[in-house]
Structure formats: C-alpha cells, structure tokens
Amino acid sequence: MMPESRAKGFIVENVSKSFRGVHAVNGVSLHLRPGETVALVGPNGAGKSTLMQLMSGVDRIDAGAILVDGARADGLAPERIAALGVGRTFQTSRVFPALTIWDSVLIGRQLSLLRGEGRTLIDPLRESLSVLFGLPFWRRRVARQEAVAxxxxxxxxxxxxxxxxxxxxxxxxxxxxxxxxxxxxx
Ligand SMILES: Nc1ncnc2c1ncn2[C@@H]1O[C@H](COP(=O)(O)OP(=O)(O)OP(=O)(O)O)[C@@H](O)[C@H]1O
Ligand SMILES: [Mg+2]
Structure with a gap:
C-alpha cells in the first residue's frame, strides 16, 4: 500500500510503450500533485504525445503502472479515466466546429454534472427527463456547472x-x- 502523500494526484510509474520495435516511451516515471503545473519538454519524436495517449487511456501501456489518486488507471477506457477527473487536449486542436464556445465548454462540464449522483457515466434517459420536466434539483445542478464554465x-x-x-x-x-x-x- 502506498503512503497517503504519494497516493494523491497522477502517478506514472516506469511506463513503457513500443510501436513495432520503436521504443516511444521507455521507463518513464512522474508524479503530478494536485494544483501543480508541470511541463514535459523534449525533441520531436521523444514520446511526449505517446505519453499523453497512455495517460488518457487512448493507447495501452506495455509495462509499468498509471495511478490516479492511488487507484490503478492503466487498462481503463478513456471515458473511465475522464470520469476520474482527468481532462486532456490534443497536439492538433480538436474543437467541435459547429458548436458555440459556450456549448463547447459546457460539454466539458458534463461528467461533473452527472457525478453529483454518484454516477460516473452518462445516463441520457435520466438527464433528458430531468431537463424535459425542468426539475429544480437539476436546474440548480446545471447552474453550478454553468458558473464553473x-x-x-x-x-x-x-x-x-x-x-x-x-x-x-x-x-x-x-x-x-x-x-x-x-x-x-x-
Ligand atoms: N501510433 C503509432 N504507431 C507507430 N509509431 C508511433 C505511433 N505513435 C508514435 N509513434 C512513434 O513514437 C515515437 C514518439 O512519437 P511522439 O509522437 O510521442 O513524439 P512527440 O514527443 O510527441 O513528438 P513531437 O514533438 O513531434 O510532437 C516516434 O518515433 C513516433 O514515430
Ligand atoms: Mg507530440
């Protein structure tokens, strides 16, 4: 079991990833603590984007471990990692071109909107009914997320x-x- 001080935040432990013999990421370890800002620098092809893909669950690690707040996150699907509070951006920006800026940011609040119920995944039926009937608890919850946005x-x-x-x-x-x-x- 890990000591509490090490458990919080995002931990990458001795992570490796190869693509057909190319060692894109080789034994990388890092610990991001809550509230910390960290830069990852390196030349083209050093493996920075690959590490982001691994940390967000888009690609699977070959070896090592990834932990979010002390819980194993490697092997989880990207949406499960997102539900743990891990957000990411992409090297080439990926915005929804037809959406407004306001709606785009609200989409980013969606998991927090639903997390309040102890649910971590999107429940379209429950959400649709709450919106349709304008339930007060739902309006309050939406207002909270709008304030964050x-x-x-x-x-x-x-x-x-x-x-x-x-x-x-x-x-x-x-x-x-x-x-x-x-x-x-x-
Ligand atoms: N899906 C993939 N299939 C095969 N090889 C890959 C794949 N993704 C990355 N690589 C290889 O892994 C190595 C690391 O690439 P990566 O894109 O992670 O580097 P980077 O540090 O993000 O570079 P840049 O600064 O150019 O963005 C490179 O040799 C790259 O060609
Ligand atoms: Mg890159």
Missing part, C-alpha cells in the same frame, strides 16, 4: 468570454487552443 472562460480574459455565442470554427488557432484547455479544465 463561466469562470473557466474568464480565465482567458476577453479572448473567449465575449465570443461565447460564436461558433468554435470562427476562432483563431490560438483561441481554439484556449477553448480546448477550457473544455478540459475547470
């Missing part, structure tokens, strides 16, 4: 907040990155 967009000053009704496709490259970060965080 607003605060998250405002982290970028006037880059995104005044444009929140515009489609994501209208944003500059830099603002698309900001939108992706806002969607992943908060």
């Amino acid at each position: 607003e605060a998250t967009l405002k982290l970028f000053g006037d880059r995104l907040w005044p444009k929140r009704e515009a489609q994501a496709s209208s944003l500059s490259y830099a603002n698309r990155r900001r939108l992706e970060i806002a969607r992943a965080g908060g």
